[in-house]
Amino acid sequence: MPLYLFLSTAMNRILYLLAWVPLLWLSTACTDQCTETRVFKQYTSIALTTTQVRQGVGVSSPQPLVKPGKIYTKDGYLFINELKEGIHVIDNRDPSSPKQLAFINIPGNGDIAVRDQFLYADSYMDLVTFDISNLTDIHEVARVQNVFTQGQFDGGWWSYQSTVANALIYDQRVDYVKQIVQTNCEATPALQPVWLASSTFFSSASSDMTTGATGGSSGTGGSMARFALYDRYLYAVGSSDMKLFNVQQPARPTFSTTVSMGWGIETIFPYKDKLFIGSQAGMLIYDNSNPDQPRQLSTFSHARVCDPVVVNGNTAYVTLRSGNRCAGTTNQLDVVDVSDLLNPKLVKSYPMRNPYGLGVDFPNLFICEGAYGLKSFNASDPLQIDRNLQEYMEDLQAYDVIPLGSVSGQKVLLLIGQDGFYQFDYSNPARLRLLSKIPVSRPDLT
Numbered sequence: 001m002p003l004y005l006f007l008s009t010a011m012n013r014i015l016y017l018l019a020w021v022p023l024l025w026l027s028t029a030c031t032d033q034c035t036e037t038r039v040f041k042q043y044t045s046i047a048l049t050t051t052q053v054r055q056g057v058g059v060s061s062p063q064p065l066v067k068p069g070k071i072y073t074k075d076g077y078l079f080i081n082e083l084k085e086g087i088h089v090i091d092n093r094d095p096s097s098p099k100q101l102a103f104i105n106i107p108g109n110g111d112i113a114v115r116d117q118f119l120y121a122d123s124y125m126d127l128v129t130f131d132i133s134n135l136t137d138i139h140e141v142a143r144v145q146n147v148f149t150q151g152q153f154d155g156g157w158w159s160y161q162s163t164v165a166n167a168l169i170y171d172q173r174v175d176y177v178k179q180i181v182q183t184n185c186e187a188t189p190a191l192q193p194v195w196l197a198s199s200t201f202f203s204s205a206s207s208d209m210t211t212g213a214t215g216g217s218s219g220t221g222g223s224m225a226r227f228a229l230y231d232r233y234l235y236a237v238g239s240s241d242m243k244l245f246n247v248q249q250p251a252r253p254t255f256s257t258t259v260s261m262g263w264g265i266e267t268i269f270p271y272k273d274k275l276f277i278g279s280q281a282g283m284l285i286y287d288n289s290n291p292d293q294p295r296q297l298s299t300f301s302h303a304r305v306c307d308p309v310v311v312n313g314n315t316a317y318v319t320l321r322s323g324n325r326c327a328g329t330t331n332q333l334d335v336v337d338v339s340d341l342l343n344p345k346l347v348k349s350y351p352m353r354n355p356y357g358l359g360v361d362f363p364n365l366f367i368c369e370g371a372y373g374l375k376s377f378n379a380s381d382p383l384q385i386d387r388n389l390q391e392y393m394e395d396l397q398a399y400d401v402i403p404l405g406s407v408s409g410q411k412v413l414l415l416i417g418q419d420g421f422y423q424f425d426y427s428n429p430a431r432l433r434l435l436s437k438i439p440v441s442r443p444d445l446t
Contacts, residue, residue, distance in 0.1 A: 036181050043172040048107070050146075050167045053124050056107040059138045062100035063088065064441035067174075071402060071416045072112040074219025077135075078414070079112050079119065080421060084171075087112060087121060089135060095412050095423045096435045101135050108169070113227040113234055114219040118250040120227065120234055122148060124169050127236070127245060129253055142252050147243060148236075216250055222400035222416070223308040223357040228270045231291040237261070237268045237277065244292065259294055264304070271311040274341065278307040283318055285341050300344040305330045312362045314339035315347070315382060319355035319367060331355060333367060335382045347382045357400030359413075364390075364429045366413065368398035374415060376429050390430040396422065410435075 065088065069081035076093035086106040091099040108124030117133035118141070129142040146167075150159045159170050218229040228235045232248040233256070240263050244256040264280030275294055277284035282301035286294040305328040306321040316336040322328045331354050335347040356368040365379040373396055378388040397417035403426065404412045413432065415422040420439040424432040 034182070042175045042177045044175065046171050046173050048124075048169045048171065050125065050169070053107045053169060054126070054143070056105060057123065057128060057140055058105045060103050060105060063103040065420060065438055066441060068416055068418075068421060068440065069110060070112060070222060070224060071400060071414055071421070072114065072219055072221045072225075073402060073404065073414065074114045074217075079114070079219075080416065081109060081112060084108055084110070087119075089132070089138070090438075091135075092423075095407060095410075098421075098423070098436055098438060100438070102138060104130065104138060108171070111225065111227040111236070113221065113225075113229050115229055115234070115247050115250045116216045118247075120245075120247075120253065122227075122236070124171075125149065127234075127253065127255075129251065131251065144245065144253060144255050147255055148238065150239070216247075220402055220404070222402050222414075223269065223310050223359060224267055224400045226266075226268060228268045228275070230270045230273075230275075230288060233291050235268055235270075235275065235294075237265050239263065239265055241265070242268070242277075242294070244294075246292075256292060261296075266306060267308045269309050269311060274311075276309050276311055276316060278309045278318070280304050280307060283307065283309050283316060283336065283344070285338065285344065287341070297341045298344055300334075300336055300346070302334065303330050304328050308357055310358055310360050311338065312360045315379075316344070317358055317360060317365060317379070319352065319358050321355055321370075323354060333358075333385070335379075335385065348385075350386050356398065359401040359403045361403035361405055361411070361426075364403065364426065366401045366403060366426075368401055368415070368417075370399070371397050371418075374398040374401070374432075376426070376432065378429070391432055393432065 067083040069083045072079045078090040078092040078098065080088040082088060086109050087104045088100060089102045089104065091101055106121050106123045106128065109121050111122050113120045117131065119130040119132050121128050125146050125148050127144040127147055128140055130138055131141045132138050161168055221227065226237050232246055234245040234247050234253060236243045241261055242259040245253045246256045247253045261277065261284065265277060266280065267278035269276040273289045275286040275288045277286065281304055282299050284299050285297045287297050288294050302320060307318055309316055309318045314337060316338045318334040318336060320330045320332050320334060322331055331352045333350040333352055333355060337345045337347050352367065352369060353372040354370045356370050358367045363378050363380040365377040367375045369375060373392060373394040375392050376390040377385050378390055379385050397419050398415055399417050402414040404414065410425040411427045413424040413426045420437050422437050423435040425435055426432050
């Protein structure tokens with residue numbers, strides 16, 4: 001057996017065993033015996049050929065949300081990633097009544113970006129470009145092949161292996177499995193709710209910027225994004241590097257170069273002519289004034305945990321999260337002074353429960369607490385953020401947010417979570433008003 005196949009098989013078996021760890025206590029009934037309904041992640045090893053992946057791309061009628069991932073918006077339209085399956089296309093010009101228009105089938109998809117009328121998406125090892133100028137006729141127009149070699153989804157790694165004889169993608173299918181068990185009521189403590197992470201994916205929200213260099217316009221992604229557009233480039237961060245694609249001709253992106261960054265890279269946030277990179281070891285700051293040659297300026301180091309970042313003015317907001325692949329024990333918000341980009345300094349840290357994505361429409365700061373809900377803060381005073389909690393919504397699951405600002409006379413907050421996609425009016429940030437919800441349809445958990 002080839003070494004890479006042996007290692008892949010061994011990893012899959014380990015992940016399979018680790019998968020059988022209870023993730024969520026759904027219910028109990030106590031007499032002499034308790035009945036617990038537990039939900040598990042079950043991993044099944046799969047192998048796909050590159051031909052299967054490339055032939056799997058297409059467009060179908062709207063599909064229900066099952067395992068939603070990242071969110072992206074442009075010109076009143078919304079794009080929601082369905083983990084490893086594709087992208088939901090939604091008319092969101094009226095946030096109170098979003099209309100699902102189509103589903104783009106993209107095997108291995110985790111990230112999204114839009115420049116002008118062209119949508120870029122990863123499909124395992126390829127970068128695929130779609131023409132979305134006519135949403136009734138979405139179609140593939142370009143593909144950069146074999147540029148991504150590995151990635152991480154939902155706690156499991158996929159890898160691309162190419163030999164003379166074949167080219168295969170090794171991955172795991174993740175299923176949620178229910179199991180009812182009998183337990184001793186007195187001896188068994190109640191399990192605490194744990195966030196069912198929808199994915200590890202490869203603001204304000206992440207602000208892809210319109211620039212005069214290309215004359216093109218880009219949309220907005222969330223803080224968990226691994227794709228970002230700036231000037232004439234699409235940046236795609238992997239676990240240890242950043243790949244640059246020239247999109248000066250948006251319909252025909254071309255691979256440019258790879259920038260090595262070190263291990264544990266997770267997210268990218270473009271702000272003005274700088275790139276703020278979230279990693280498991282710290283926040284990396286890059287000068288992007290020469291967009292085809294990003295240059296690292298400094299690193300703000302922290303304990304090994306998961307780390308998305310957003311920026312407003314001279315302040316960066318970083319959430320640190322423990323658990324699962326993130327390891328560590330730190331759960332907090334770090335407020336960092338980046339007025340001197342060569343020497344970022346911690347202003348203050350605030351304890352959190354298990355923070356995921358975040359977004360800022362200053363002075364409003366929104367932090368997703370995973371299974372523990374959404375928090376809204378007034379961040380005007382960086383030394384008193386904890387004393388300026390505006391609202392804490394504990395009755396939802398929050399993965400990432402995009403505060404859009406004013407839309408048709410109201411301030412709209414986009415939120416994606418394990419149980420669906422929400423939109424709130426935050427004109428009064430102390431009392432968010434629900435505008436609409438697209439729920440998740442997951443028959444295996446009902």
